[in-house]
Ligand SMILES: CC(C)=CCC/C(C)=C/CC/C(C)=C/CC/C(C)=C/[C@@H]1[C@@H](COP(=O)(O)OP(=O)(O)O)[C@]1(C)CC/C=C(\C)CC/C=C(\C)CCC=C(C)C
């Protein structure tokens with residue numbers, strides 16, 4: 001296990017604040033909260049980090065699950081999630097208006113704090129370089145402000161995922177996730193707990209990032225703790241939104257939409273959501289065998305039954321014609337989400353397009369590799385070789401040079 005892994009989410013992390021504080025001494029040094037308040041109150045945009053409750057109303061996908069008296073939901077997961085998309089897009093639009101209207105004051109440098117802040121961002125960059133080499137390379141083309149903000153978000157997502165997927169996952173309880181969520185609220189309120197949270201606190205005070213996708217990612221981790229089967233695609237869609245679609249919604253406010261783009265803000269956020277869903281569906285199709293060995297089946301149960309398959313077939317790990325037909329349909333669906341996402345990448349600001357194209361092209365290729373393995377995702381892990389990556393990256397770069405369309409092409 002790498003040193004960085006232990007350091008990102010120390011064993012005592014969310015379950016024991018005091019010993020965690022001891023274990024990250026730099027964090028203590030940085031987060032004398034009174035000093036940090038100075039730092040985050042130096043906001044370029046008057047948003048009041050953490051207070052974005054969508055017009056005073058805290059919104060969550062969970063709270064939007066409307067039910068009939070018989071307990072049936074009246075909205076599909078897609079409809080519920082689209083509501084979060086609209087809210088994040090509205091926040092960005094409001095922000096754009098307010099920065100045009102308000103006089104934007106230059107940052108007042110605070111000696112000492114700024115040094116620590118840049119150290120915090122450097123740490124985030126190191127984690128990114130350790131865990132996501134190709135992606136990290138792609139961020140080098142972004143402006144320094146955007147790059148470090150994306151690093152801070154990446155690190156928060158990675159730490160959140162590590163809670164349920166890392167070496168200490170068996171100690172993680174719903175209560176620990178509640179504490180992690182309280183810590184998130186503190187980040188948005190300018191009271192970060194440690195150095196890495198501090199970088200995120202600074203990021204969310206400088207960019208119009210809504211807290212809801214962050215809360216929803218934690219909700220996805222709760223879902224993972226209590227659930228190991230998905231009745232249908234609607235249930236799976238919600239899970240994919242929670243753990244991956246949220247990443248798209250967190251990232252676009254940082255990456256920015258090209259000023260010359262004619263696309264609606266909502267449509268770009270919708271494409272970002274689609275990329276998260278596509279990635280997660282691909283991740284699930286790649287890891288069927290690995291997940292089954294942990295007793296988990298992320299595939300829609302009704303679609304398995306329609307194909308004449310059951311959990312037993314998955315646990316047995318036999319590649320049959322029934323399985324191949326089933327897999328072809330699942331791959332087709334994941335590709336549809338990638339297609340949807342592609343329409344939006346071109347609309348991003350020019351320097352942000354390359355890392356997104358690179359990640360899209362490389363992740364999409366995993367689906368080709370599952371096919372090349374004759375759909376054996378039980379015992380063969382589909383991966384994109386170094387040489388294939390080397391061929392794909394210049395293609396991604398060429399795609400990133402294509403400017404936004406001149407006409408309104410993206411509408412929902
Ligand atoms: C350019 C780019 C990719 C930016 C995103 C950077 C960022 C903040 C990434 C965070 C990723 C993360 C650590 C998420 C935690 C949950 C998780 C692990 C999700 C899975 C990722 C794959 O990781 P991996 O293969 O390492 O999985 P294992 O842990 O090994 O199982 C996911 C499958 C999903 C991640 C989702 C995205 C990267 C969505 C990206 C979408 C955008 C950047 C929006 C682009 C904009 C438009 C308009 C298309």
Ligand SMILES: [Mn+2]
Nearest residue numbers: 161162164165
């Ligand atoms: Mn994972």
